[in-house]
Amino acid sequence: MTLSNLTVGVPPYRLTGTVYGTLANDRALLEKLGDSIEKPPYKAAPKAPVLYVKPRNTLSTTGASMAMPADVNEMDIGATIGLVIGRVASRLKEEDALDYVSGVTLVADLRVPHDSFYRPSVRFNARDGSCFIGPEVVGLADLPKPDEIALTVFVDGQEQPSVRPQRIRSAAKLLADVTDFMTLVPGDVLLLGIPASMPRVRAGQNFAIAATGIGRLEGVVV
């Protein structure tokens, strides 16, 4: 539950601890749900970004371990990119939204698997130490566009099938839509969105997420 090992090499050189996640930003999820999207409980495809909060008790960084909750057998590894806000971001325009991002990092959002996205319990999302961030925040100038960064996920050293999401909103579009109603401040993190299908991790296993230019984020579930 600490980010103290995390190197933030770009302004504001620290994180606020406010982390917003994004769901249903992968076309594959909507394809998987198919016609059922038009039926209850959803009744329509999402219009606004589907967001959630990772509270501070979840925050963790590379090399940390998470205790598997007693009521859960395995966790989804929600591998994604975290956009680190560099300037106060309110009502951004898509054209220049990325100018407000100072850097990116890797995020492993460990989630209790669930099939309904209507009103899932906060229990699935708020477990202590379940949001791994790191190993560092790398400036955008040194990387491809955030939308083009490819992630590789490993469980016990074994590379997992590629999980590259087909994003409904690009990083810039997401920032524009989110900051229309909520202001992000320097050091806040907005996650680009976990993929529709995710590898899982059990107690006793380790996992890693790697991306060229950002490094390797590692964790253990005990």
Next chain:
Amino acid sequence: MKTARVAYGGAIHVGTEHPDGVRLADGRVVAEEDVVWLPPFEVGTIIALGLNYADHVKELSNELTVTAKDEPLVFLKGPGALVGHRAQSRRPKDATFMHYECELAVVIGKPAKDVKTADAMDHVAGYTVCNDYAIRDYLENWYRPNLRVKNRDTCTVLGPWFVDAADIPNPHALGLRTLVNGVVTQEGSTADMINEIPALIEYLSSFMTLMPGDVILTGTPDGVVNVNEGDEVVCEIEGIGSLQNTIVGDAVFGR
């Protein structure tokens, strides 16, 4: 003891109640309208309850596919939505139903993990009033209630006072009401909560560690009505405080 956090004279101060307004720690006494009221404590994780009063469940039941059940309906909010007493909240042009929610806010005082109901109140530092606005036009059926409804800039009003837990021997016997332009539109009692504070702390701390400064917004009773630009909204809880704010339109924000 009641304390506030206010901005005055170029600095942020802790203030206490005074017949003429607020007494700052340095001895200055300032009128209520001459300070900027901030949320009354350093706010950590914001945990909100949906449908935690039986009558409110009934009120909304025509649009709900579930009724109150065993697991409390909890969602989380971010710090950017917070404003203090006497602040403005923005009502977007295209909204047709924006409503207040007067809620007892419970502030955690010491870390809580796997706490049982019998010990739960030891973890409460105090209370304040929250007005947690919702804009129902934006409600979607994905991870309800979605953040566009419930986590908007200026739409979570908190304050004016942080009240020590010791001053409120029974937080489940407090009258609660909302006035819009001086007319009472919502009236209830914290006695009618479905999940009471000890149960909420037991539930939440069973899967997440609660930390000092975390706040639980315990839900709202029956009686939410639409508010419009220019309306003055006051949420009151007996012994805790009277939280006032004003609804403004897009023009104020240059939209």
